Amino acid sequence: MSEPPHGSTSDATAAAVAFAGPGPGGGPRARLVALDFDGTLAPLVDDPTASAMTPAARAAVDRLAVLAAGATAGGGVLRVALVSGRDVADLAARSSAPPGTYLVGSHGAETGVVTSDGVDAVPLRLTTEQQATLGALRAGMSDAAAGRAGAWVQDKPSAAVLHTRLSPGPDAAAAVAAADDVAGRLGLHAMHGKDVVEVAVVPTSKGEAVGRLRAALEQESGLPVVVLYAGDDTTDETALAALGPDDLGLKVGPGPTRATQRVPDADALAALLQALADGLDR
Numbered sequence: 001m002s003e004p005p006h007g008s009t010s011d012a013t014a015a016a017v018a019f020a021g022p023g024p025g026g027g028p029r030a031r032l033v034a035l036d037f038d039g040t041l042a043p044l045v046d047d048p049t050a051s052a053m054t055p056a057a058r059a060a061v062d063r064l065a066v067l068a069a070g071a072t073a074g075g076g077v078l079r080v081a082l083v084s085g086r087d088v089a090d091l092a093a094r095s096s097a098p099p100g101t102y103l104v105g106s107h108g109a110e111t112g113v114v115t116s117d118g119v120d121a122v123p124l125r126l127t128t129e130q131q132a133t134l135g136a137l138r139a140g141m142s143d144a145a146a147g148r149a150g151a152w153v154q155d156k157p158s159a160a161v162l163h164t165r166l167s168p169g170p171d172a173a174a175a176v177a178a179a180d181d182v183a184g185r186l187g188l189h190a191m192h193g194k195d196v197v198e199v200a201v202v203p204t205s206k207g208e209a210v211g212r213l214r215a216a217l218e219q220e221s222g223l224p225v226v227v228l229y230a231g232d233d234t235t236d237e238t239a240l241a242a243l244g245p246d247d248l249g250l251k252v253g254p255g256p257t258r259a260t261q262r263v264p265d266a267d268a269l270a271a272l273l274q275a276l277a278d279g280l281d282r
């Protein structure tokens, strides 16, 4: 994960245009464009409830959704997915994603699709044991944040998240260490992201979720599937690591990654997605 991706934004855009082109055999392909939300389409902000896509990102996602509603160049199929750590209801509300968009929430524990009148979500069902563990987890994470300036805990349907974006360094470090202890005590995995530690009682990852979407699209379309995945955070690396040579992985912003291409921010990603749409819209 320490290998920096090669190339510039123009290399990344060229890779996106190639992704829009025909496959090795020249036949139609199904394309899955899977995008993280926060830090990828929406700039990171101190208040997660204020997060929103940039206007350029919004326009690019809306255009891809229009293309996804019909056949793309060469008789191909396109699907767009937002893949987030947010729970599905929160992701739907924050993104206002267009109908037809797949939603993957809670790092893969929840899935749904946006319809014209809401979200058709697959309900998350926890076992009795998972519910009990979630209760203990929430209490432990709340203790981890207590007395540490700026730290707070967000409850999600299958997880608890420690937020330390507003905490001074020593308070953040102490809260993170305490959260790691809680996870260890409960036998759960702690996912470290940008100023967050998330501990879930349902073991999953964005990589698993993208793998499920890929398999579903392959079955639905009967076509070979290629995947474009873009993300900014460590939790996106599971999805980037699962990509093959015909897929395209994009890292948004700085930091080590398994992605083969990088863009600096949401607006650069939006421009790349418009170039992809140009290639598909023929």
Ligand SMILES: [Mg+2]
Pocket: 036, 037, 038, 039, 040, 231, 232, 233
């Ligand atoms: Mg992100």
